[in-house]
Amino acid sequence: MRQVLLANPRGFCAGVDRAIDIVEQALKKHGAPIYIRHEVVHNRYVVEDLKSKGAIFVERLREVPEGSIVIFSAHGVAKTVWKKADDLNLTVYDATCPLVTKVHKEVIRKQNQNTQVVLIGHTGHPEVEGTLGQSIDGKEVLLVEDEKDIAKIDLKDGQKISYTTQTTLSVDDTQQIVTELKKHFPDIDSPKKDDICYATQNRQDAVKQIINQAEVLIVLGSKNSSNSNRLKEIAEKNHVDAYLIDHYSELKDEWLENKETIGVTAGASAPEILVQEVIEYLKSLGISKVTEVTGAKEDVYFPPPKELRN
Ligand code: SF4
Known part of the structure; x- marks a missing residue:
């Protein structure tokens, strides 16, 4: 049969539930329109439903009128986006998933310890852009998409290195990249708990x-x-x-x-x-x-x- x-x-998941709830509660509290920077979660049905309730989706904050209400998507944003929101006098509700925020905090903590941070993730994904954008004091987070990128990492003598990952990767593919990273950098620092x-x-x-x-x-x-x-x-x-x-x-x-x-x-x-x-x-x-x-x-x-x- x-x-x-x-x-x-x-x-x-809990992060998506929270992001959608934030948009709905913000609409209830302030009324339409509410601006959302990027699709709050990557789903066409959800986005169309929220549009019908008065949400306006934009890719850049310059599309948002000064003084408006704006929501940052579950994928998180770079620090420069917070700065821009401040310049435009926007009221921000941050729907960044707390598990993405945890990765952001880890990047900052490691950079404060003068560690070279490597981010395993996909180029161009908004979560990756947000995490790369957490860098402090002009330091750079290096993006590793595959094993070829590992070969390009050029560490200064004696510099410490650590890795973190995008939250939504393939567990198996990431394990392969981590194994390769450990071959090149045996002392590389791993996250306390998996970032996936x-x-x-x-x-x-x-x-x-x-x-x-x-x-x-x-x-x-x-x-x-x-x-x-x-x-x-x-x-x-x-x-x-x-x-x-x-x-x-x-x-x-x-x-x-x-x-x-x-x-x-x-x-x-x-x-x-x-x-x-x-x-x-x-x-x-x-x-x-x-x-x-x-x-x-x-x-x-x-x-x-x-x-x-x-
Ligand atoms: S990080 Fe995980 S829990 Fe958070 S929104 Fe993304 S998929 Fe959901």
């Missing part, structure tokens, strides 16, 4: 669990969502076809043809309603057996800033 295996955990966040780790583990059986994996998430892309990659690396979609209407019949077991999951910024629509669609094709796999239990909660609490 054809069946669906539903990954668990999947979908919203609990939600990214748990969603990747859940996918690994279902692709043992699933012949195809459907990932709900937007194309610019880092952690959603990583879920798709895990399936592909294990020779399971995988598709990243925003909405069930993008499903193609040929993806599901002759597939007995269909895996379904969602990235950390994709709402559960999108998953349920996929399940309903699959049921309409006659696939009635849906099994939710047991995975890590999550009870992380990040409260919004004090000024926005009910």
Whole structure:
């Protein structure tokens, strides 16, 4: 009998829940419009929903009228963005995920100790830009995307080195880069606790669990969502076809043809309603057996800033 295996955990993490709550509470408190610098979380459905409630998304603060209310996205921002907000007399609510803020603080702490900080991450991702932008006193954080970048690191004699990572990377790929870094710099300082966040780790583990059986994996998430892309990659690396979609209407019949077991999951910024629509669609094709796999239990909660609490 054809069946669906539903990954668990999947979908919203505590950082995304908090970011969306901040926008909704700010809209309640101040009324529309509220400006949001960058997509508050990387999900088309969420962004369209917030737009309909009065949020205006911008990429640069110069698009925001002086004195307005602005929200920084969950990915975090460089220090220069805070400065610009101050210059424009903006009221800021910071939706940066506390786990990203933890990485920012680590960068500053290490730079204060005169340590060369290396950031493992993807060029151009807003979280990476925000973390690179934490540098103090003209010091530079070096971005390492792959092993080639490690070869380019030129440390001054006796200088200490440490690494930190983007929060939404592939756990396995990052481990390879860290191993390579340790070969080049045996004394490199590691973060006390992994910087890849609990939600990214748990969603990747859940996918690994279902692709043992699933012949195809459907990932709900937007194309610019880092952690959603990583879920798709895990399936592909294990020779399971995988598709990243925003909405069930993008499903193609040929993806599901002759597939007995269909895996379904969602990235950390994709709402559960999108998953349920996929399940309903699959049921309409006659696939009635849906099994939710047991995975890590999550009870992380990040409260919004004090000024926005009910
Ligand atoms: S994916 Fe991780 S780092 Fe990003 S918002 Fe969610 S909990 Fe925070």
